[in-house]
Amino acid sequence: MTNKKEVWLQKAHKTIDELHKLQPKLNAVVSFVDVEKQVDEALDKMGPLAGMPVILKDNVLYKGIRATASSYMLDNYVATYDATVVSKFKEAGAIIVAKSSLDELGMGGSNITSFTGPVHNPYDLSRIAGGSSGGSAALVASGAVDLAIGTDTGDSIRKPAAFCGIVGFKPTYGRISRYGVIPYASSLDHVGYFTREVKLAAEALMLLSGRDDKDMTSISTPLENVVEALDESLANKRIGIFKNVLDAIDDEDTRTLFFDLMDKAKEQGATLVDISMNTNLIKTVLPTYYIIANCEATANHSNLDGVRFGTHEDGESLEEIMTNTRTKGFGPLIRKRFVIGSYGLMDENQELLLKKAQRVRRKLVEATExxxxxxxxxxxxxxxxxxxxxxxxxxxxxxxxxLVAENYMVLGNFTGYPSITIPMGMKNHLPLGINLLSKGYDEKTLLQIAYQLEKLTGLKGLKAKVEL
Structure with missing residues (x-):
């Protein structure tokens, strides 16, 4: 055990050293985590991820470690308990080495709104990594770690995965517990993760999923063994090509890479089917998302007022304390979203905005089904x-x-269906991704097809080279 402990400690410290070297370039880490005690616990567990360094998005609670959600408001907040996903990592023997940057409170798609500054894309430091889970995506893409937790409320795992050339996966809503994860919009939030290959994504799902009584949205629907099923071929698989999205894409390189991959899938026995949705309906995805998400976020974060939670600012009265705290504690984008959310939650506006958006969401779900x-x-x-x-x-x-090409992946959050992005190809040394969406609870088929497409791309394990 002594030799194994030394090996695991060396591996963890080597990873942390690599993260420190990458930090001036990527700006992707918020906090580093001590690993000594974790290694001892992992030796006792000897789980399937034994000794593997992993990273948490900084909206996931790890007892005794800061959880800022990349907001000045939570700069001094230290978690008092472990998120369920952290407990499952510990059971599996993983070593949590750091917590990664995100768009403030998970609200954004660029990872430039973090109070610690923007996260940079490891393929080109002048470009975004995507958001809100850009820190985790950039660090997996750099090769520093093989697995990092993210959260996905609109496409906050799957879009950064595309921009960073890695695998980004979110399961069915409720498949992985959200207990101990700082929320954005509760009816849309999913816990997922990044890897550089589909097989590890499947293995991680087997470890991290499961019913959790601490999360009322957690599901007990059994999960099939998605790892054993990966080798099933594409023969007789029906792949729906989302015509609305392809028609909205003008970039010929993107289209060529996509259709070349689909031709290869057809050669392997897949059936390609053109599918579409009412054009006017799909254009409602973004406004519907913003209304619902902003209203839910406003309610979820109403306790960040400097009295109950959050960095405290002085004032002459309780109202002034709250006003000063929230004015200084939140960035401009968050304040704007809370104004929109508060407006939508007003009694006189709920029927016109929130309830109407919820009805449109139902229409979008029905159209997807x-x-x-x-x-x-x-x-x-x-x-x-x-x-x-x-x-x-x-x-x-x-x-x-x-509105169509860059926002359609929100359908995966409206429906709660599982979805994955994998690398599709390269354009001018920058990655492009393909997204897959399957029916609810059918992670097996989703990962099967993603695994076979990954073989056809030849991009398994793709890694960026960051000049240090």
Whole structure:
């Protein structure tokens, strides 16, 4: 055991040293974690992840360690208990070495709103890693660790995975417990993770999933052995090509990589089926998401007021303390979202905004379910382009094409269905990804097809080389 302890300690410390070297380039770590006690506990467990260094997104609670959610408001907050996913990591023998940056409170898609500054893409430091789980994505892409936890409320695992050239997976809603995870929007939040190969994603699901009585949204639906099922071929698999998304993508390199991969899948026996949704309906994804997510976030974070939780600012009255605390404690994007959420939650506005958005969400869920009547998975490029430059003003985020091509993955959160992004190819030395969505509870088929597509891309284990 002594030799094994030394080996694991050396591995953990080597990983931490690598993270320290990467930090000036990527700015992806918020806190480092002491590993001595963890190694001793891992030796006692001898679990399936024994000695493996892993990273937590900094909205996941680990007892005794800061959990800032990349917000100044929580700069001094130290977790008093472990999230369920942390407990499962400990049982599996993993060694948590660090906590990673995110968009403040998980709200954003660029990872430039963290109070510690933007996270940089390991393929090109002038570009974003994506968000909100950009810190975890960048560190897995760099090769520093093989597995890192993220959360996904819109596409916050799957979009960074595309921009960083790795695997990003979120399971069915409730499959992995959210207990001990600082929320964004409770009806949309999923816990997931990043790897550089689909097989590890499948193995991690077997370890991290399961019913948790501490999370009322946790599900008890049995999970099939997704690892044993990976080798099943693409023969007779029905792959739905999401036409709305492809029609909204003008970039020829993205389209060519996608259709070349689909041609290879067809050669392996897959059946390709064009599927689509009402164009006007799919354009409602983003506004519907913003209304629901902002309203839920406003309610979830109402206790961050400097009195109950959060960094405290002085004032002459309780109201002034709360006002000063929330004004200084939150960044401008968060304050704006809370204004929108508060407006939507007002009694006179709920029918017009929140309840209407919830009805539109139901329409989108029904339309997605209908598409699955003829296919096993739905696929499309995870983004129409490579990772944008930091604060790139040239992207029109309100154009019809952007509304569809860059926001359709939110359907995975509206439905709660499992979804995965894997690398699809490279453009000018920058990665592009493909996203897959399957029916609820059918992670088996999703991971099977993703595993076979990964073989066809030849990009398993893709890793960025960061010049230190």
């Amino acid at each position: 209908k598409m699955f009547e003829s296919v096993d998975v739905i696929v499309a490029p995870a983004s129409s382009h490579v990772a944008p430059k930091l604060n790139d003003p040239s992207i029109d985020q309100l154009s019809d094409k952007y």
